Amino acid sequence: MKNIKFEPVIGLEVHAQLKTHTKIFCSCTVRFEEQENKNTCPICTGMPGVLPVLNRKVVEFALKASLALNFHINPVSIFARKNYFYPDLPKGYQISQYDIPIAEHGYLEIEKEGTIKKFRIQRLHIEEDAGKNIHRADKSYLDFNRAGTALIEIVTDPDFRSAEEAASFVRNLRSVLQYLDVCDGNMEEGSLRCDANISLRPVGQTNFGIKAEVKNMNSFKFIEKALLYEIERQTELLEEGKKVLQETRLWDSDKGKTFSMRSKEFAHDYRYFPEPDLRPLVINNNLIEKMKKELPELPDQRRKRFVNQYGLPEYDALILTDTKNLADYYESCVTAVSDPKMVSNFIMTEVLRYLKKHSLEIQENPVTAENLSKLLIFIKNGTINGKIAKDIFREMFTTKKSATQIVQEKNLSQVSDESSLQDTVQKVLKNHPTEVDKYLGGVQNLFSFFMGQIMKETKGRANPQKVTEILKELLKTQRS
Amino acid sequence: MSNPKEHLYQKTAFDLVSGFKNKQWKAAEIAESFLNRALDTNKKLNSFICIPHESILDHATLLDEKRNSNEDLGSLACSPIAIKDILCTSGISTTCGSKILQNFTPYYDATVVEKLKDKDALIFGKTNLDEFAMGSSNENSFFGPVRNPWNLDCVAGGSSGGSAAAVAGQQCAASLGSDTGGSIRLPASFCGVVGVKPSYGRVSRFGLIAFASSLDQVGVFTKDVRDSALLLRIISGQDSKDSTSSSNFVPHFLDSLSIKKKWRIGLPKEYFQQGLDSEVRQALSQSISLLGKNKFEIEEVSLPHSDLSIAAYYLIATGEASSNLSRFDGVRYGYRASNPKNLNDLYKRTRSDGFGYEVKRRIMLGTFALSSGYYDAYYKKASQVRTLIIQDFQKAFEKVDLLLTPTAPFTAFKIGEKTKDPIQMYLTDIYTTAVNLAGLPALSMPCGFDSKKLPIGLQLIAPRFEEERMFQMAHYLEKEFHVQNSKHHIVL
Numbered sequence: 012m013k014n015i016k017f018e019p020v021i022g023l024e025v026h027a028q029l030k031t032h033t034k035i036f037c038s039c040t041v042r043f044e045e046q047e048n049k050n051t052c053p054i055c056t057g058m059p060g061v062l063p064v065l066n067r068k069v070v071e072f073a074l075k076a077s078l079a080l081n082f083h084i085n086p087v088s089i090f091a092r093k094n095y096f097y098p099d100l101p102k103g104y105q106i107s108q109y110d111i112p113i114a115e116h117g118y119l120e121i122e123k124e125g126t127i128k129k130f131r132i133q134r135l136h137i138e139e140d141a142g143k144n145i146h147r148a149d150k151s152y153l154d155f156n157r158a159g160t161a162l163i164e165i166v167t168d169p170d171f172r173s174a175e176e177a178a179s180f181v182r183n184l185r186s187v188l189q190y191l192d193v194c195d196g197n198m199e200e201g202s203l204r205c206d207a208n209i210s211l212r213p214v215g216q217t218n219f220g221i222k223a224e225v226k227n228m229n230s231f232k233f234i235e236k237a238l239l240y241e242i243e244r245q246t247e248l249l250e251e252g253k254k255v256l257q258e259t260r261l262w263d264s265d266k267g268k269t270f271s272m273r274s275k276e277f278a279h280d281y282r283y284f285p286e287p288d289l290r291p292l293v294i295n296n297n298l299i300e301k302m303k304k305e306l307p308e309l310p311d312q313r314r315k316r317f318v319n320q321y322g323l324p325e326y327d328a329l330i331l332t333d334t335k336n337l338a339d340y341y342e343s344c345v346t347a348v349s350d351p352k353m354v355s356n357f358i359m360t361e362v363l364r365y366l367k368k369h370s371l372e373i374q375e376n377p378v379t380a381e382n383l384s385k386l387l388i389f390i391k392n393g394t395i396n397g398k399i400a401k402d403i404f405r406e407m408f409t410t411k412k413s414a415t416q417i418v419q420e421k422n423l424s425q426v427s428d429e430s431s432l433q434d435t436v437q438k439v440l441k442n443h444p445t446e447v448d449k450y451l452g453g454v455q456n457l458f459s460f461f462m463g464q465i466m467k468e469t470k471g472r473a474n475p476q477k478v479t480e481i482l483k484e485l486l487k488t489q490r491s
Numbered sequence: 492m493s494n495p496k497e498h499l500y501q502k503t504a505f506d507l508v509s510g511f512k513n514k515q516w517k518a519a520e521i522a523e524s525f526l527n528r529a530l531d532t533n534k535k536l537n538s539f540i541c542i543p544h545e546s547i548l549d550h551a552t553l554l555d556e557k558r559n560s561n562e563d564l565g566s567l568a569c570s571p572i573a574i575k576d577i578l579c580t581s582g583i584s585t586t587c588g589s590k591i592l593q594n595f596t597p598y599y600d601a602t603v604v605e606k607l608k609d610k611d612a613l614i615f616g617k618t619n620l621d622e623f624a625m626g627s628s629n630e631n632s633f634f635g636p637v638r639n640p641w642n643l644d645c646v647a648g649g650s651s652g653g654s655a656a657a658v659a660g661q662q663c664a665a666s667l668g669s670d671t672g673g674s675i676r677l678p679a680s681f682c683g684v685v686g687v688k689p690s691y692g693r694v695s696r697f698g699l700i701a702f703a704s705s706l707d708q709v710g711v712f713t714k715d716v717r718d719s720a721l722l723l724r725i726i727s728g729q730d731s732k733d734s735t736s737s738s739n740f741v742p743h744f745l746d747s748l749s750i751k752k753k754w755r756i757g758l759p760k761e762y763f764q765q766g767l768d769s770e771v772r773q774a775l776s777q778s779i780s781l782l783g784k785n786k787f788e789i790e791e792v793s794l795p796h797s798d799l800s801i802a803a804y805y806l807i808a809t810g811e812a813s814s815n816l817s818r819f820d821g822v823r824y825g826y827r828a829s830n831p832k833n834l835n836d837l838y839k840r841t842r843s844d845g846f847g848y849e850v851k852r853r854i855m856l857g858t859f860a861l862s863s864g865y866y867d868a869y870y871k872k873a874s875q876v877r878t879l880i881i882q883d884f885q886k887a888f889e890k891v892d893l894l895l896t897p898t899a900p901f902t903a904f905k906i907g908e909k910t911k912d913p914i915q916m917y918l919t920d921i922y923t924t925a926v927n928l929a930g931l932p933a934l935s936m937p938c939g940f941d942s943k944k945l946p947i948g949l950q951l952i953a954p955r956f957e958e959e960r961m962f963q964m965a966h967y968l969e970k971e972f973h974v975q976n977s978k979h980h981i982v983l
Contacts, residue, residue, distance in 0.1 A: 053599055060579040060700040062733050094814050096838055103817020140922045280862035287704035287811055289734050
């Protein structure tokens, strides 16, 4: 078996929590972080005799997502009950969609190094979320604040051939959902959850191998790591002539491994049947047209616009449009500073570097777009130079002070005054006669040595362009 | 009721409302008359699980004050109406006749209860029933069987036996029940009262604890057709809390009670075949010939898939029930087994101890019918049969305006007579389940008595949302039957 080359076949199931104000079948507010069970009512806690009534917004959000992901919308879809017992599931069944979901046959195109690859998506359906079990010491508690929150489940075809492809799909999907403003896409907090089905097969074979389902991958990084681990694990099994078990496995991010879940969990018979408490969901063309009109600019379109409108390189546009918030941040800076490439450079290097270092999302950035714009304007009009700007940015990031305030407090504005710069240059040349001689003798690269010395003298505040001019001038006079 | 000194508790809702509004009687007098009667007879009938007499008296006082200050009074002002204990009543325990909800008190009203309160009805307690409405004789209650007011050794019929017996036994003016496969019409037939199961979607199911969601409907028990017409209009109408409730126009049934035309009557031949008791058959024949004499067009029709209705019904109803009853898990409310070893033990013992035998039988049956590998052969097949049954009725209603059938194949049987044979028990519903599968309105009314002095029920079935003609026909028949029925009396 050793010499057979295997390829992974991966399909994904993504659950996205919709950002509707109220729950899917009752009018409770969607907020989990409050006191336990504060946002509950007889309907979302499964009291006897109550009935679900579908939230119209949920349908609209699901339609937006379906349209943005190129789905065929089913004119009539059916809600179904998925039956199983668990304390966080108040009714003993989850209302979902089964035989006929709201949308089928979608796809998402992802561009990588100039080529576009199309990933097919089987279906998108609407369902409700469960509550939360809380285990403390010897007792268990239940919090139903989350119970009845609206979800969409998106099931892809088994179209991914690497862990990286799968992770990049989820990243792109998240970006689309965020642009649509239907899901906040926070994987760590569980508003976007992803499970994967993964199997291996010899390259060239068309039928599928036996798959394992991997759960609990709550970040892009973990999706990639968990799938890489699974590929390795399954490859080893197959190479040793062993079989892959059809089972559900949990990713343990601390150990960097997947572990088999109890087989009992897998033996569920959900006894799906049509939900008799809800009528079939009928979507008419008017609603579809209305939703189409409401669709915002999507990541792909925005990326292309960034290239055309701002003249950015593809790479910059791709990174800056990764999330809606980052793209919005960029665009408000560009409006204020009107130097698209300079703004792009500063955000792509300094801003993103600091965010990554502090594990923050762009919306948590302590430096507002307005403040960053002021800093960038200081560079542009020569008040400060690029090097000092980086120091100021660091301080803005940690203290949340404005650029203006820091520049004033530390007297950091750039020295552009001719006479004082001339004095400094003269002083430096006087202090380094040997180097001056060598330079005049033809060692050209000593020019930067003088520049460095001058910057050192001025603590970096010298206007580099002015210094260059003066330095050239004075060296010329030395020669003669 | 030829007694010159008629008691208030013998009166209909309609008469009580007008008498109260005309200041003939005080609310306190009405409440007291019914309370004395109900408390006195309940030991024999066991028709009530709960009679909140203090809150009834308090409410009566409020109604008297309201009347004295000349405030507007609702169209059910001071009529004592009992509620089947499967409908949620805010602040009053709602048990479903089950140990598992023995101590459950909801903090919300069923929409129908809210509507009755809104019309100033006196909510007169909660009536006994087969556990979770599963039964045809009202012998499956955790609170014991209900007895028939015409013969205390006989069953009252089920599952709304308490609501039927309470009206027949003059413990309340009218009552609400629920009908999934005959649960209003059967006990109405056995107890000799009028029972109405409306079209599916006519009445909100919000607050009705579900047995089989696609079949359940709330309906009424009354002493006469006029009261049924009055009550049904009040509880009908679309409800934003029930997605399956219909926006269909609700006619003023009471104002349109006089018969508009000689409705064409269909007799489904499958409902008059073997298994029908000879005395019941005879009573039906008399009613039919009476209509013939009065120049009604009568025609035999066929509902060819009738023999499949019981099987289809028991697969769909139990399938839905197995899911609907999952929420009773001992986690959030109701009975919970003590000291569970683990989660599975909690579920297992709570549900084993909390549910009665028949409920568990049906949960098992329904779980099986929905299981993967069996779903297509059972639940799905039953749903297909359901479509055929709907089509049967549609074809029949192309020829006739109403169907007339017996409500049950026999009159009330002895307590304990059929409890050992579930199939025989299920066959009690043979003339009632198809109506639920098709979502049609139907009504049962007394049309005579057998030699055991037990009432015989006649069923009228109308096309969906055509309750109006059903009431007209029933009102007409009621006048014709009046003389022959008034010879008999309940034993209380």
